[in-house]
Amino acid sequence: MLTRRTLLGAISALALLTAGGAASAQENYDIALISKGFQHQFWQAVKAGADKAAAELGVTVTFEGPESETQVDRQMDMLAAALSRNPDAIGFAALDSQAATPLLQQAKDAGIPVIAFDSGVDSDIPLTTATTDNVAAAALAADKMAELIGGEGKVAVVAHDQTSRTGIDRVDGFVNRIKENYPNIEVVSVQYGGGDQLQSTEITKSILLANPDLKGIFGANEGSAIGVANGKTELGSNIVVIGFDSGAAQKGMITSGVMNGAITQNPVGIGYETVAAAVKALKGEKLEPVIDTGFYYYDAATMADPEIAAVLYD
Amino acid sequence: MTETAIPAAKSGPRISGAFHRLLAFSGLIALVVVFSLASPNFMQTQNVLAILQATSVNGVLAIAATLVIITGGIDLSVGTLMTFCAVITGVVLTNLGLPLPLGILASILAGTFCGLVSGTIIAKLKVPPFIATLGMMLILKGLSLVISGTKPIYFNDTPGFNQIALGSAVGSVFPAVPVPNGVLVLFLVAGLAAFVLSKTALGRYTFALGSNEEAVRLSGVNVDRWKIAVYAVAGSICGVAGLLIASRLNSAQPALGQGYELDAIAAVVIGGTSLSGGRGTVVGTLIGALIISVLANGLRILSVAQEWQTVVTGCIIILAVYADILRRRTL
Amino acid sequence: MPSQATALSSGFDASVTPLVEMHDIDKAFPGVRALSHARFELRAGEVHALMGENGAGKSTLMKILSGVYTRDAGDVRLNGQSVEITSPRQAQDMGIGIIHQELALMRDLTAAQNIFIGREPRKAFLLDEAALNRNTQAIFDSMNLKLEPTVRVETLTIAKQQMVEIAKALSYQSRVLIMDEPTAALNDAEIAELFTIINRLKAEGVGIVYISHKMDEIKRISDRVTIMRDGEYVGTVPAMDTPMETIISMMVGRTLSNDALVIPNTSANPVALEVRGLNRGREIRDVSFSVRKGEILGLxxxxxxxxxxxxxxxxxxxxxxxxxIWVNGNRVGISAPQDAVRAGIGYLSEDRKQFGLATGLDVRNNIALASLERFTGPGGVLNDRGMQDVAQKYITQLAIKTPSDTQEARLLSGGNQQKVVIAKWLLRDCDILIFDEPTRGIDVGAKAEIYKLLNALAEQGRAIIVISSELPEILRLSHRIAVMCEGRLTGVLPGGSSQEEIMRLATLRPSAVAETHSERRSA
Incomplete structure (x- = not known):
């Protein structure tokens, strides 16, 4: 008992410390961001953007997300706890829009403005959405793929999952662009590795072994892309690999030439714009319905460009 | 809640058993007090209901795991079995358009059937429970994706469905305390499980198997049959969890579920059930599940960084089990 | 096949159909022929002792009768009818109850729940706990046993757990009751109680199979004795009229010399172990004693x-x-077994399977278990070759009967398992060895060997403490005898003292009278 109590004392002290850290500005708005993930470098970059905005605008921001992007109910628990905290605004990236509707309604009733980010929320409650156009981003990947393989041959896609908006949009964006614009290119396989590097590696190897004449693979998120590149290295293949997002590993692979290039979103911008939009809303300013945070194609040659380097993360 | 340990035993260990539950319970109370003092938002009705809501699914899964763990086994498939049952309900209600009661029945039957399969593999084929349920975990995860076509199945055509977890029968009578139905379901399942453990032959054999399986066999009891029955009952409880989560999300999410078994097992262990079998209580598990969700919720309310939330939860699990070891040492 | 079959019906009217007849029973396990043409006969109202060394096949034969194993060949008749017994349940239904040597109880359940496991009284589909406890109380009353039906088995002593086992067998209304070493953990008073119950059952016409190594008990309680050796039937003799030596020679197939106790003069040897003022709660109160090198101290x-x-x-x-605790004149700090081992103290527990032996490991690894660092080469790689050599050395030296040093320890007989544990401590250079019930569950032939081994160890200069509940064993081995009662050392006697003298010290303080008379105590 004693130990447990001592520990709890330590926890609450820690809590006060953490909460007190950023609370120095005059407005001191409390903004809760509930994201789709947490550990992944992409989400950490979003968090970095949000923290940057928090520091510049003098507001307090908390950032939470479930351990995996399948844990819809855990995200609901996080949203419910955030609501109980009674924050000034909420930023939310829904894993499943429908499941979140009752809680979002609760936020609306309590007069708490909601800003959607990343994949957004299928609902009219959020005041705006700070996001990447994933369909267009994946279509750009398709264009680059076609260019690199010379406009004909077989390609494949290794994506993270079949249920999330980004997963669906990126696969659709890529596959549809190939179908519509490149009649000589065939997408022979679309497989899902849960965004797990190792699993994606295995998937890649099986695709390569099944299709020796494959020309290229598109890895639809960071984990998938690294997995694809690893699979290519392990089998000593020389296919074209186009990735998605950045991170130290992927950047290294592009530098070394294992990966030809990748699409990057602007995660730092997503985090920044979400917090900025929340502050605007709290100050009563008008917001556009969608804030496009942008995307770019980058490769070894363009990686150092200031415009690109600013949105890449480690 | 009823007493679920070995009933009517008047000897020392039972007193210390009660003491341990008291310990876990006081741990829970201490957490609540600390969080209440630290944040005025914590004890708000809405937040308390949020905590209970967050406990409902894990609590039901943990009760299923408790039964199996008391036999000295383990069930790693509770999480994905829950998902599988949710998907089956989705197929019955949305894809086939059958009425609500059939959907509920289908979920529970699917759970029972899968439990029967696990139990049979363990009892008849002598595959160790860890391996058998690990296999089932993956099989069910895959089947959920196959059956659902890898997409969530929504229950928009069954308007009453989300009332199973989100509606509030209590709230319609006492509007001040709109306890969600999901929480009632949790307590109902806990009550039934406690009753089965203490009052029925199945419960008696559950403890007996975990205590000394060979002795039970030598006593002429059909060990295999009862073991299968325990896994089947645990499966049916996972079916209830499937209904709860599907109703709460108003959809069957086929990719969800893996990892939930660990939270369930954590709740069981914090609640004082021995992983080596033979002893355990439903009340303890319920308290264990509440400790986990109070901790998660409270730390969030206090805006503790997520990394630290995980660290603290890990510490609490180890502390709780250490308390149990201390109790045994002073036996 | 031995030829003493005529003795089968000695003392009984051959025209009465026996309760149980077993003929030509064969049973093989992988690599072992456990039974070959084994036979046994039991009559109503008879206590029939089944004797033989460990591994003679007694337990296997009885497990076939009680449905735990199925026979490979042979004929089992119950009241003259051929029967197939395929499960313990079926055996119980036929009125055959067994009390297993290794307690088969569920520790987390209550006594009553244990006794009626599988046959719980029910109301509709619910358990009727009240009836359960009532029925159990009735059985306890009939046994004159002071025990709460609701007590958890875990909290009971081994002796009381044994009583629960017996109550369980009685609850089946068995007509055949098999007791496999029922008194192994009972004290004299409890044994007397057990025999009262056995005699009552006998009078009611129950046939009792009594497996035991204790010759005096056999003489006291049984009518006939069947002797087995190496899975085969040797003969059946009347218990009263057959000299003990005859039975033993039938068991071991040779006559055992009865070595007399020789007490060496060790008074000039240095003290190996000295204990001063040892205390723990009510269990150990101010215990002090010493053992010299080359001495065997009986406790x-x-x-x-x-x-x-x-x-x-x-x-x-x-x-x-x-x-x-002082070892070789130096005070040593011992707070964990590894400290004791470092100081050269080895402890051989009474419960070998639970504490002494890694039953799943082979003989070689069991012997090396406490000395692995000695066989660890660079990079932590174990020197298997060295372990093998050492294991072979001890297998020869201690005459451990095993096909090879890679045999799993659980497949050895009790006596040989004990030798493996001894080898483990000898290899670890333990010169002070504490033997706790060294011959528990070990048969007569192997007992003599263990005694010889203990004497040899003492002659080599090792200090030995032997704890035993069997007075003949204490008297047979000890150079000095320390006697304890209720946590206190009540006296130290010279070797060769009388049983009466030991019993006087062992009961020095009337145990029934509680703390009020504690001043009267003097040692």
Missing amino acids: AGLMGAGRTEVARAIFGADPRESGE
Whole structure:
């Protein structure tokens, strides 16, 4: 008992410390961001953007997300706890829009403005959405793929999952662009590795072994892309690999030439714009319905460009 | 809640058993007090209901795991079995358009059937429970994706469905305390499980198997049959969890579920059930599940960084089990 | 096939159909022929002792009768009818009850729940706990056993657990009752109680199979004795009229020399181990004694006198409240078994399977278990070759009967398992060895070997403490005898003292009278 109590004392002290850290500005708005993930470098970059905005605008921001992007109910628990905290605004990236509707309604009733980010929320409650156009981003990947393989041959896609908006949009964006614009290119396989590097590696190897004449693979998120590149290295293949997002590993692979290039979103911008939009809303300013945070194609040659380097993360 | 340990035993260990539950319970109370003092938002009705809501699914899964763990086994498939049952309900209600009661029945039957399969593999084929349920975990995860076509199945055509977890029968009578139905379901399942453990032959054999399986066999009891029955009952409880989560999300999410078994097992262990079998209580598990969700919720309310939330939860699990070891040492 | 079959019906009217007849029973396990043409006969109202060395096939034969194993060949008749017994359940339904040698109880359940497991009284589909406890109380009453039906088995002593086992067998209204070493953990008073129950059952016409190694018990309680050796039937003799030596020679197939106790003069030897003022709660109260090199000190006392507790406290297996331990004239700090082992103290527990032996490991690894660092080469790689050599050395030296050093330890007989544990401590250079019930569950032939081994170890200059509940064993081995009663050392006697003298010290303080008379105590 004693130990447990001592520990709890330590926890609450820690809590006060953490909460007190950023609370120095005059407005001191409390903004809760509930994201789709947490550990992944992409989400950490979003968090970095949000923290940057928090520091510049003098507001307090908390950032939470479930351990995996399948844990819809855990995200609901996080949203419910955030609501109980009674924050000034909420930023939310829904894993499943429908499941979140009752809680979002609760936020609306309590007069708490909601800003959607990343994949957004299928609902009219959020005041705006700070996001990447994933369909267009994946279509750009398709264009680059076609260019690199010379406009004909077989390609494949290794994506993270079949249920999330980004997963669906990126696969659709890529596959549809190939179908519509490149009649000589065939997408022979679309497989899902849960965004797990190792699993994606295995998937890649099986695709390569099944299709020796494959020309290229598109890895639809960071984990998938690294997995694809690893699979290519392990089998000593020389296919074209186009990735998605950045991170130290992927950047290294592009530098070394294992990966030809990748699409990057602007995660730092997503985090920044979400917090900025929340502050605007709290100050009563008008917001556009969608804030496009942008995307770019980058490769070894363009990686150092200031415009690109600013949105890449480690 | 009823007493679920070995009933009517008047000897020392039972007193210390009660003491341990008291310990876990006081741990829970201490957490609540600390969080209440630290944040005025914590004890708000809405937040308390949020905590209970967050406990409902894990609590039901943990009760299923408790039964199996008391036999000295383990069930790693509770999480994905829950998902599988949710998907089956989705197929019955949305894809086939059958009425609500059939959907509920289908979920529970699917759970029972899968439990029967696990139990049979363990009892008849002598595959160790860890391996058998690990296999089932993956099989069910895959089947959920196959059956659902890898997409969530929504229950928009069954308007009453989300009332199973989100509606509030209590709230319609006492509007001040709109306890969600999901929480009632949790307590109902806990009550039934406690009753089965203490009052029925199945419960008696559950403890007996975990205590000394060979002795039970030598006593002429059909060990295999009862073991299968325990896994089947645990499966049916996972079916209830499937209904709860599907109703709460108003959809069957086929990719969800893996990892939930660990939270369930954590709740069981914090609640004082021995992983080596033979002893355990439903009340303890319920308290264990509440400790986990109070901790998660409270730390969030206090805006503790997520990394630290995980660290603290890990510490609490180890502390709780250490308390149990201390109790045994002073036996 | 031996030829003493005529003795089968000695003392009984051959025209009455026996309760049980077993003929030409064969049973093989992978690699072992457990039974070959074994036979047995049991009549109503008879106590029939089944004797033989460990591995002779007694337990296997009885497990076939009680449905735990199925026979490979042969004929089992119940009241003259051929029967197939395929499960314990079926055996119970036929009125055959068995009390297993290794207690088969569910520790987390209550006594009543254990007794009626599988046959719980029910109301509709619910358990009827009240009826359960009522029925159990009735059985306890009939046994004159003071025990709460609701007590959890875990909290009971081994002796009481044994009583619960017996109550369980009685609850089946068995007409055939098999008792496999029922008195192994009972004290004299409890044995007397058990025999009262056995005699009552006998009078009611129950046939009782009594497996035991204790010759005096066999003489006291049984009518006939069937002897087995190496899975085969040797003969059946009347218990009263057959000399003990005859039975033993039938068991071992040779006559055993009865070595007399020789007490060496060790008074000039240095003291190997000295214990000063050892205390722990009510179990150990101010115990002090010493053992010299080359000496065998017997530690006698009734069950619960605190002998095992003292040994465990010396070994660091349980904490002690106060007291000093001196080894070879140096005070040593022992707070855990590894400290004791470092000081050269080895402890051989009474429950080999639970504490002494890694039953799943082979003989070689069991012997090396406490000395692995000696066989660890660069990079932590074990020197298997060296382990093998050492294991072979001890297998020869201690005459461990095993096909090879890679045989799994659980497949050895009790006596040979004990030798493996001894080898483990010898390899670890333990010169002070504490033996807790070294011959428990070990048959007569192997017992003599263990005694010989203990004497040889003492002659080599090792200090030995032997804890035993069997007075003949204490008297047969000890150069000096320390006697304990209720946690206190009540006296130290010279070797060769009388049983009466030991019993006087072992019961020095009337145990029934509680703390009020504690001043009267003097040692």
